[in-house]
C-alpha cells in the first residue's frame with residue numbers, strides 16, 4: 001500500500017533562515033490537526049529559475065516567496081493575479097488546473113490587520129500619508145486604493161521613486177519630498193510607515209507629529225520592535241495605533257487556505273508565539 005501524499009509548502013528565499021513563516025504555518029497545521037508540512041526552502045540565485053519552473057517536481061503544492069525572489073516568482077508564474085501584477089511582485093504560489101499561479105497577499109494582510117485592530121476605520125474619512133516608496137509601499141498603496149482612500153500623500157527620501165509609484169492611481173497619489181513630512185500630516189486620517197526606519201539596527205524615523213490630528217490612525221509595518229518609537233510617540237499624544245506584526249500574520253492566511261484547505265485564524269496565541277520566535 002502506498003502512503004497518501006501529504007500537502008507540502010514552504011517559503012523560498014536566500015537567505016531564508018530568519019523567516020517567521022514556518023512558525024506561523026506550523027502553528028496552524030498543529031492547531032487544525034492537518035497532516036502536512038511547511039519548510040524553509042533556501043535556493044541559491046543560480047538555481048531559482050529552474051526551481052520555480054519545477055516546484056511540483058520538488059514536492060510542493062505551493063509556496064511563499066520572500067527576498068530576493070518576488071520578481072522571479074512573478075516571471076515564473078503561468079498566471080498572475082491582478083493584485084500581484086499591480087504590486088509588481090509575487091509572494092504566494094499555488095497550482096490551479098496544473099498552472100503555476102502567482103498572487104500577492106501583502107495588500108490583503110495590511111487591510112485585514114487594519115480592520116481587525118480598528119473595526120470602525122473609514123477609508124474615506126481623510127487623506128492618508130504613506131512614508132516610503134519601496135516594495136512594501138507598493139502593497140500598502142494598492143491596499144489603500146482598493147479600500148477607497150480618496151487621497152494619498154506619498155513621501156520618500158528619493159522623490160523619483162515616489163513619482164514612479166504614482167501610476168498605481170494617478171488621481172489619488174501625490175508624491176511629496178521627504179523634508180515636508182511634518183507639514184504633510186495636516187488633516188490626515190492615517191499615517192503609515194513603510195520604510196525600514198525605526199527597525200532594530202536601522203536609523204530612527206525622525207518625524208514631528210505636531211500637525212497630525214488626534215483622530216488619525218498611525219500604522220507602522222515595522223514589527224521589530226513591536227512598539228516602534230513612532231507608535232509610542234503617537235500613542236502618547238492620543239492617536240490610535242496599529243503595529244506591523246498583524247500584517248505579517250494576516251498576509252500568511254491566504255496561502256495556508258490555498259495549500260491546506262482551511263481558512264486559519266489569527267489568534268492572540270499565534271501573536272505571542274511569533275513574537276517569541278522574532279525575539
Ligand code: ATR
Pocket residue numbers: 131132133134135136137156157158161194195196197203
Ligand atoms: P521594502 O521592500 O521593505 O519596502 P525597500 O524597497 O528597500 O524595502 O525600501 C525601503 C524604504 O525605506 C525606501 O522608501 C527607502 O527610501 P529610498 O527610496 O529613498 O531609498 C526608505 N529608507 C531607507 N533608509 C532611509 C533613510 N535613512 N531615510 C529615509 N528613508 C529611508
